Amino acid sequence: MNLDLTWRLLKGAGRKGLLGTWLTLGAVAVSTALLLFAVAANFAFEARADRSAWRNPVAAKGEAVAIEAARHDYVRDKEITVIDLAALGADAPAPPGMARFPAPGEVWLSPALKELAGQLPAEQLAGRFPSPKGVLGEEALLYPGELVAVVGHKPDAPELTRPRSDDWIVGYSPVKVASLAGEPMDDAEAYQVLALIASVLMVVPLLVFGGAAARLTVARRDQRLATLRLVGATPGQVVGMTVAEAVIVAFAGAITGTLAYALAAPLLAGIQIGGGAWFVSDLWPSPLVLGGLLVAVPLLVGLSAVVGLRRVVVSPLGVAKRETPPAMRFIRVVVLLAVLAAVPFLSRGSAVGPIAVVIGLAFLCVNLVGPWVVGIIGRVTAKQARRPARLLAGRRLVDDPRSAWRTVSGVAMTGFVAGFLCLLSPGALSGSANAGQLQVAVPADQTATVAEQARTRLKAAGITATVKPAKKLVAVALGTSADPATLDRARTALAGLVPGHTPTTEVDDEHFGVQILADVRAGTVVVLSVSFLVAIASAGITAASSILDRRQTYGLLRLAGTPLEVLDKARRAETLIPLTVMGGGAILVGAFCAAPFMIGAVNATGVITLVLCVGLGFAGVIAAGALSRPLLQSVTTDPAPRPD
Known part of the structure; x- marks a missing residue:
C-alpha cells in the first residue's frame, strides 16, 4: 500500500514536482560516479603494487630457485626498469607476464620499450638490449606505457654476483629467492598512503553531497507528508513512504552514475600518476565493492531522508503552518573545536589511519x-x-x-x-643538476681500468668526452650543450661497462x-x-x-x-x-x-x-x-x- 501510494505521489507531483525528483536523481548520479572514482583509485594503486611486487625480491630462507636483481636505466629522460634473472634449477617459475623463465642471454621487452627501441637509432637504445626474444604481458607492467626489460643470465654472471647500491631508487643487489612473489615496493606503499588521504579529501564531500541530495525539495515533501499525517497517516506510513521515495530515486541515480563512470573510465585512465597512465581494468573496483556501493548509496540517501522527518512525525501541524524550526545549538562548534584540538x-x-580519520x-x-x-x-x-x-x-x-x-x-x-x-x-x-655528465659506480680498485675502457668505447662510438676516474666512480663529461641523442648514444656505448651498474646523470638520480x-x-x-x-x-x-x-x-x-x-x-x-x-x-x-x-x-x-x-x-x-x-x-x- 505504501509503495503504491509513494509511486502515485511521485508520478502525480506535477511538472515542477518531477523536476525536483530529477534534481535529486542527478545529484545522486554525480555523487555515485565521483565516489566510484575515489574508491577505485585505491584499488588501482593496490593493483599496481601487486603487479610490481615481483620486482622487489625477498631473500629465500630455504632452498632458492632463482637469483634476481634490479636496476634503472634511462633514455630520453624516461626511466627503464631492468630486471636481471638467473635460474638455479629447471623448476624456476615463469615471471609474471612471461610464458617461461628467460634463458641466459635472452631479453624480453615491454611493448612500449620494444616500440621505442624500433623508433630510435640502435646506437641510442636498441644496442643495450640486443636481439629481444619476447614481449612482456600486462601482468609484468605497472602501466601500459612502462619501459621494462627482463634479461636472463647464468647464475655466475657478474651481473648477479657483484653487489650493487643499497638505495632502492637506484636498484637492488642480487638476491636468491624461493619464488618471484616478492613484496610491494616502498614507493608503491607511499602512493597507496597518498591515495588514501586523497580519497578521504574526495569521499567526505561526496558523502555530504549524497546525504544532502536526499533533502532536496525537502520543504515540498515535508508539506505533503505533514498533510498526510493530519488526515490520518501513521508515523510508520510516513517514514515508509519517505524511505521508498528516496530509495527509488537514489537507486536510479546510482545506476545512472555507475553508467556515467563506466563511460568516463577510459578517459580517467589517461591521468598520468606514478610515471604513466592506467589500465582501464585498474579503475574498476571488484564486483563486491561495486555492489556494496550500489546498495550503500540508496541506503544513505534513505537514511538522510528519514533523519529530516522528525518535525513531520512529531509536529505535522507545525510544518503545515510553516513554523520556524528551533535554533541549532552551540554544541556543534564544540565538537569541531574538539576535533581540531x-x-x-x-x-x-x-600511522596514516588516524590521520585520515x-x-x-x-x-x-x-x-x-x-x-x-x-x-x-x-x-x-x-x-x-x-x-x-x-x-x-x-x-x-x-x-x-x-x-x-x-x-x-x-x-x-x-x-x-x-x-x-x-x-x-x-x-x-633546485634545478642545478648537471645533465651533461654521466657517472658510473666502480669498485675503488678498478677506477683507472674502467676509465680507460670508457674512453675506448666512447671513441669507437664517435663521442667526444672527458673521462675522469674518481673515488668509487668514473665521471664522463659530455658538456652542458650535449643533446639528448648524444647522451643516449653515450649511455648505450657505456652499457655493461660495469656489470649491474648503469651510467646516469644527476638529473637521472x-x-x-x-x-x-x-x-x-x-x-x-x-x-x-x-x-x-x-x-x-x-x-x-x-x-x-x-x-x-x-x-x-x-x-x-x-x-x-x-x-x-x-x-x-x-x-x-x-x-x-x-x-x-x-x-x-x-x-x-x-x-x-x-x-x-x-x-x-x-x-x-x-x-x-x-x-x-x-x-x-x-x-x-x-x-x-x-x-x-x-x-x-x-x-x-x-x-x-x-x-x-
Missing part, C-alpha cells in the same frame, strides 16, 4: 557547524540590512539555515581541500624526486577537480531545488508587489554572504589541519592553487545560481499560490 598531535605519529572528522564537523554559522550570519545580515533584498536574504538564512548551507557547502568543502593542499603543495627541486613532486601536483589537481565538480553540481542543483521549495513564498511576494529583480538579488545575497564567511573559514580549518605535516615554508605553487580555488569557487557558484534564474522567473510568472 587533536590535529597538532598527528605529527607525532606516522581525523581529517575526515574535521571535514564532517565543518559540515556540522555550517548551518549554525549560517543562522548567525542571517541574524547579523537581517539586523544590518538597509535594502529589501538584503533583509529578505537575512530572514531566509534565519528561517532555514540548513537549506542555505546546502547551497554553499560544496564550495566550502572545496575551500577546506584547497586550504589543506596549499600548505602541502611541493615546490620544484633526481628522477624519482621529480616524479613524486609531479605526481603530488597531479593528485592535487585531480582532488580539486573532483571537489569543484561536487561544488558546482551542489550549488546548481540545490539552488534550483530551493526555488522549487519556495515557489509559493515567491508567488506571495510577487502578489505583494515585490519586483523579480529584488527576489533575484535576495537569492544571490543569501548564497554569497555565507559563502564568503564559510568559504574563508573552511580554508583556515583546512590549512590548520595541514600545518602539522608542512615541511618548510609555503611555496608559490600552493598560494596560486589557493587563489585559483577561491576564484573558481565563487565563479562556479555565481554561474550555477545564474542558471536557475529562468526557473525563478517561471515559478513567479503566475504568482497565484497553488496547493502542492
